[in-house]
Amino acid sequence: MIPLSYYLTLGALLFGVGMFGALTRRNAIAILMAVELMLNGVNVNFIALSRYLPNSTLDGQVFAIFVITVAAAEAAVGLAIVLGLYRNFKTVNVDEINLMKW
Amino acid sequence: MTEVFFFALAVFTVAAALLVVLARNIVHSAVALIFSFCGVAGIYVLLDAEFLAAVQVLIYVGGITILLLFAIMLTTRIASGAEVFNEQVGASAVVAVGTTAILIYASLVGIQISGQAPATRETTSTLGRLLLTTHVLPFEVASVLLLAAMVGAIILARREGE
Numbered sequence: 001m002i003p004l005s006y007y008l009t010l011g012a013l014l015f016g017v018g019m020f021g022a023l024t025r026r027n028a029i030a031i032l033m034a035v036e037l038m039l040n041g042v043n044v045n046f047i048a049l050s051r052y053l054p055n056s057t058l059d060g061q062v063f064a065i066f067v068i069t070v071a072a073a074e075a076a077v078g079l080a081i082v083l084g085l086y087r088n089f090k091t092v093n094v095d096e097i098n099l100m101k102w
Numbered sequence: 103m104t105e106v107f108f109f110a111l112a113v114f115t116v117a118a119a120l121l122v123v124l125a126r127n128i129v130h131s132a133v134a135l136i137f138s139f140c141g142v143a144g145i146y147v148l149l150d151a152e153f154l155a156a157v158q159v160l161i162y163v164g165g166i167t168i169l170l171l172f173a174i175m176l177t178t179r180i181a182s183g184a185e186v187f188n189e190q191v192g193a194s195a196v197v198a199v200g201t202t203a204i205l206i207y208a209s210l211v212g213i214q215i216s217g218q219a220p221a222t223r224e225t226t227s228t229l230g231r232l233l234l235t236t237h238v239l240p241f242e243v244a245s246v247l248l249l250a251a252m253v254g255a256i257i258l259a260r261r262e263g264e
Contacts, residue, residue, distance in 0.1 A: 001104075001219065002104060002105060002108050002148070004209075004213065004215060005209050005210045005213065006108065006112075007145070007149065008205075008206075008209030008210075008213065009206050009209055009210065010112045010115070010116070010145065011205075011209075012202055012205035012206045012209055013116050013119075013202060013206075014115065014116065014119055014138075014142075015201075015202070015205065016198050016199065016201055016202030016205070017116065017119040017120055017122075017123055017198075018119065018123070019197070019198045019201060019202075020123055020194055020195060020198035020199075021122065021123035023190065023194035023197065023198065024123075024187045024188055024190065024191050024194045024195075025123070025186060025187065025188075026184075026185065026186060026187065026188050027128055027178060027186065029128060029170060029173050029174055029177065029178065030123075030128055030131055030186070032170065033122055033131055033132065033135050033170060034122070034123060036135070036162070036166060037119050037122060037123075037135070037138065040138070040139065040142050040162075043142070043154075044142060044145060047146055047149050047151045047154060048149055050151075051149045051150060051151070051219065051220075052215060052219045053215065053219075054215065054216070054217030054218055054219065054220060055217070055220070056220060057228075057232065058223070058225060058228050058229055058232055059232070059236075059237075061151055061153070061154055061225065061229055062229060062232050062233060062236075062237050064151075064154055065154070065157065065229070065233070066240055066244055068157060068158070068161055068162070069244045069247065069248060070244075070247065071161075071162075071166070072161055072165060072166060072248070072251075073247055073248055073250075073251030074251075075166045075169055075170070076169065076251050076252065076255040077251050077254050077255050077258065079169055079170065079172075079173040079255070079259075080254070080255040080256075080258035080259040081258055082173055082177060083173065083176060083177065083258070083259050084258050084259065086176070086177040087261070092177045092178060093184075094188075095188050
């Protein structure tokens with residue numbers, strides 16, 4: 001059986017890659033994609049731990065289902081906001097949108 | 103044999119994720135995201151979570167990436183050739199690599215499991231039972247959240263004055 005730490009390392013790598021994208025990309029849609037990658041890394045951890053922990057019920061998988069639900073809601077609302085941004089500013093680059101910046 | 107599958111899937115997933123983040127063309131990013139999600143679904147199968155793998159393919163591959171592609175088509179000038187990264191690439195790289203290093207260190211050293219992993223279980227029926235007994239309140243809250251997100255998305259994406 002594959003050691004648990006391999007799966008946790010994979011989750012950490014996905015999380016880190018997504019984090020880099022969320023911090024550096026200029027396009028708002030690319031940032032949303034990077035956030036989805038981070039959520040996937042978290043889900044890998046949840047499911048790996050729910051598989052490997054002794055006496056675990058399937059609570060980790062239930063939680064992963066809720067994470068996926070929230071990710072879907074986040075993507076829908078986020079993309080609606082991006083469409084509204086594009087309509088008003090003709091750009092989706094987050095560093096050009098500074099209406100509410102101090 | 104399982105190790106071979108695991109490493110193949112892991113390399114595939116992380117490579118696709120890197121492509122998502124680094125590709126200059128955002129459509130390439132979205133397509134690479136599909137492959138990364140499929141790789142994660144394969145990892146779920148290796149972890150005996152068949153239901154989650156199916157959900158992953160249905161919702162992420164079938165739903166979210168299509169939504170993202172639609173939004174890309176509606177908003178971005180793809181062949182603009184503009185800079186895709188902002189000016190804080192260096193600092194972000196340090197932060198991301200540092201966080202990943204801490205997480206990997208924690209997962210290699212910090213977690214010691216005492217005891218045997220449970221035997222393979224009937225996941226789908228158990229998940230359905232858990233969702234309607236122990237976790238019924240978050241389940242209902244999630245349905246309200248989805249409804250609110252749907253209404254909110256419609257209102258936000260609607261043009262003014264329609």
